[in-house]
Amino acid sequence: MYNKKVLDYFRHPKNYGVIKNYSGRGKVGNPRCGDIMELHIKIGKDKRGREIIKDVKWQTFGCAAAIATSSMVTEMVKGKTLEEAKKISNQQVTKKLGGLPPIKTHCSILAEEALDSAIKDYEKRKKK
């Protein structure tokens, strides 16, 4: 039911874990539906002074689709500016993985939501 790329990301997940002194943290999903994802970002600046995602780590309780999208989204945003990262959508992540079974769409949305939530958390902290 999953393609080779999804299985590969599921089997060899990248960037999992936590960032102790994260700049932002997002936690989405609930145990009822079966997928929970927590994502940490560390913000830095590039040479032009723009804010970028210097590091990103995730932890996921979920199916293969949830784990593969978690892994993929962190790969996609690492080094990107915040503005670029905000634009990343669940469809883009799924496309990068070569597609997911339709029933798994809801599991793949988590990654986008966790990223959004981590960025919002960072912006809220910054305002304080």
Add this chain to the structure above:
Amino acid sequence: MEVYLDNSATTQVDGKIIKLMNKYFSENYGNPSSLHDFGRRAKESLDKSREIIAKKINTNKDEIIFTSGGSESNNLALNILKEGDHLITTKIEHPSIFETAKNLERKGIKVTYLNVNKEGFVDLDELKKSINKNTKLVSIIHGNNEIGVIQDLEAIGKICKNILFHTDAVQSFCKINIDVNKFNLSLASFSSHKIHGPKGVGALYVKKGLELNKMILGGHQEMNKRGGTENVPGIVGFGEAIKLIKENDIKRIGELRDFLIKELLKIPRTRLNGSKNKRLCNNINISFELIEGEGLMLHLDMKGVKVSTGSACSSQTLEPSHVLIAIGLPHEIAHGSIRFSLSKNTTKKELLYTIKKVKEVAKLLRKISPLKDDTK
């Protein structure tokens, strides 16, 4: 290493059975309804299998009809009900019972779904209290396909005095003794492919004199209870599968089951689902906290170990197994449940490999889980 531990889903067909069945495709290929000797011989073979099943459940061969499998048998049994009737069943039935029950509700049949306790047993007092003057049928699964719990059919049969009693014995058949008289059964469903026979063959025990609501019309086969030319090779294979059952195998499978349970429960934050003592000899169902079952199942698959999961993410409905919810598991723990089901072909060596792989995978998945893990 390839380890097949999904024998509750289906089993490998015995080589001996395949050989025998082949004869019924190429040589004895007659239609049992034909009057010439080809037909007569086919009919004799059907009746031989009928006799074997009947004997196994302590009844006569004219009370056994053949079907396309356990699902059809269950549908046929429940469809005996008419508008206004009351059915009592449980919250831990196979989909071929509960989907049928849901469908009957839409046709004006009242249905009570009995609760089970945390071990998976039906409460006999609740059953007694649920019976009313319209109660026509009680349908209770014998050995549960997910958590292996075995219901006390003898005690339930005593309660069903003037009520029809049906059991789904698909998983228990040839693993536990079934005596339709002792259990006071009127109907019972069986399937061939769970006992190393071919797929697409099943049987229904129908107590003498009981009229079914025929579902496949068009022929007088199977004592006019089920139309259609019988699947002779399959039915012959089913009979042969029963003949090949050995008491010793059952005992050995049970010992392997206990070994696997003991070893897997050594992994922190695991629990056995379903009764420990009254349990199918081949069923193990374990919840791994902090882990989602599909991930565990797929990792094991890639390492050669074939199991199944009650996780929601791997179901079409995105709901975890109704059986695991019925025994009171919280959703996140139901999601992390894995069923290992053994057969006579299972070896200790395979189980040792499985245990090793489960430990590895559980460790990895707990490492990437955001749920709090105090076992690290």
